[in-house]
Amino acid sequence: MTTSTTSESSAAAPLLDLQALVVAVRRRRRFWCSMALLGLFVGAAVAVLLPPPPTAVTKVLVAHQEDQPNDPGTLIRTDVALLQTTRIAGAALQSLKSSEKPEDFMKDYGGTGLTNNLLQITVTGDSDAEAMARAKALADAFVADHVRRTQEAANAEAKALLDQRDRMQAELAQVNKAIGDRSPDSDPKASASIESLFARRAELTSRITDFGQRAAEARTGTPKVIAGTQIVDAPSAVRHSLPKTAATNAAIGLVLGLVLGLAVAAVGTVVADRPVLRREIAANLGASVIAELPHRSGRLWQRRRIRAARERLTTSLARTVRGSAEPVSLLELGCARNTSVIALALARALAADGPVTVVDGLPGLRLAGRRPKPGDPTVVSGERAAAMSQQELRLGVGSVAPGTAWTDLQYLGTRTVLVVRAGHGSAAWLHTVARQLADQRIPVIGVVLIDPDPRDRTDGTLWDGLHTALRGQNERPARQNGTGGHRQNGPGRQGTERPVWAARVPDSDQETR
Structure with missing residues (x-):
């Protein structure tokens, strides 16, 4: 997508998206529900601790x-x-x-x-x-x-x-x-x-x-x-009834706390400008949403649904990594724990094809510093990524949070899948991530959305992004003389040619996403 197209779409966009505002406020229901409960308790406490005088x-x-x-x-x-x-x-x-x-x-x-x-x-x-x-x-x-x-x-x-x-x-x-x-x-x-x-x-x-x-x-x-x-x-x-006074004050405090909480949530949503809808996240990152993973829950039936969604995501990502001629990385934004779990599950799925090494580029060595369990793949720190053999299948795990060393991301993988939590990053930071990855010539295969809004009915697909979308993998890779690197990404991958569409990156400042 070019800059001119982005400018036209931005100019046509409304000043205030009510749908996004409602969704963002609903996602902060814990905050305004807590404010309502706080008002309820404060009103009742005032009636008990500060009774009216005779x-x-x-x-x-x-x-x-x-x-x-x-x-x-x-x-x-x-x-x-x-x-x-x-x-x-x-x-x-x-x-x-x-x-x-x-x-x-x-x-x-x-x-x-x-x-x-x-x-x-x-x-x-x-x-x-x-x-x-x-x-x-x-x-x-x-x-x-x-x-x-x-x-x-x-x-x-x-x-x-x-x-x-x-x-x-x-x-x-x-x-x-x-x-x-x-x-x-x-x-x-x-x-x-x-x-x-x-x-x-x-x-x-x-x-x-x-x-x-x-x-x-x-x-x-x-x-x-x-x-x-x-x-x-x-x-x-005048006879004062403590239960009646407490109930009245509690009701007033509940209403005031709810109104205040909704107002603060709405104002905070507008000021923070953190995209929540699929279409907003895809538009700001310049990559389609290829998969979703609900937030973890303590309910049994939701655990089964999340486990099934995680298995489908692992299968899809494993198919993507096997069909890629270049190393693939998982870069997280606001969901380091989920990304770590996804990376380990993906490495186990790829272990059937040969040895897999997970390169941990997350802050604090979240994977490299953990105690390995039976069946876990080999995990090395990001410092050893450059010294690894090109013949070895590797899977990089990193972060694009503020403070990221952008020049180190290419050692994790020349192609990436962004794992983004909905409502975590601001629109400006999502633009920064897209621009930095473009400058590093790291194409974004797609976005895995963590904790999406269950009532979001928007489309997170960018139909002009065939050069990076997973659906473009079915296209026949073009062969050019002197192009199409022969990178071995694991056992049985010798002679595999790099697709031209996978190497396409913006050549100037006029194309960004």
Whole structure:
């Protein structure tokens, strides 16, 4: 595949692949399930270790002189705000004969407007008796303050109306005096003046009567407000059920932990950019997925399925190595243990054709340092790979993880099978692996995918990669003069010509995969 083709496919790819995102998040189900369980346990532990303090509740019916049927709740919100004032808190503490500061006491209670005229007061304390006493004192202080404010408002309004009435009465006395000082005569102008005075006296008399009635009404409405503002529900302690509280907190913690875990998993998946689907891994490595091997499991039926899949993989790889004119290596990425097991099983299968030597290039001498078992092939370290005879059948095992010595990979095998764990390497590192192998002129036969997603239905085949895919082995190798090396790869392999397609590698920086 050329670089131009890769650029076109990258440009046509969506910015965010939802399928890959869902698969990657589902593969991290252990993480977000653990987060959900952690939230569950933390919520339950909070209910047990941090029980709510003793709480008392009381309800107060609040009457307002400005009550309207269409009131949106402004008046009751004002009452809630007035409840949270140092004046009411100080009055309640004074009735309790407490030396606590009003500012500190205000943190222990709160008000809630249930309706336009019903106020609920919630108070906490060191005990149920103390909480109930504080709630009673607070409710009494609020009722007394509300009544006092109502009376002061009514008295102020009535006083203003009476003052206005008194000013008009004084003006009326002056009008009456002016009428008494004038005697009726035949002068038309004097008659008109007297008539205007009489009209003014009638107007003043009417307004004086009106102001008197309004002052009386202002005082008359106050007793209704005073009588209507009262404690309708005596303070009572709130009973807390520990099982119910623990269950509620656990459910809340479960939901919060699950949401947080899913969010972290999704963000981590997008940021890490670790391909999981077959098509993504094949596209980034530039090689087809030729086989898969499920992750090991403790379940009996899955063990049998994994054993059968491992046997099929060993048979397929053995057929590939027997038909290859060059040494083949297994290079792992994120699955060193599985690669070691696959390499030993493959070496045992090839032992029927002659002696097989496994070259261990894994970090830490995972194979060379192990204790051999009966029937195991010969395992040598990577340092001895260059000194081995070309007549001997060998199978290299190495790694393409970060920190790999790329120039040493050619001593493990001039052709390779990549054993990659799904979701382990980032897209950038897979590109690096493909580029480094191309620079070392090591063709990739295919990819063995470890721990694939069981719900992945994507195709991991690159249909333009016949020069490296296993299906291309059925093509007749072309013979060219002076090409096609005669490398002996074991007993009975003399005179075998290297296929031209197996030696094809990019000649410039314009072809990479």
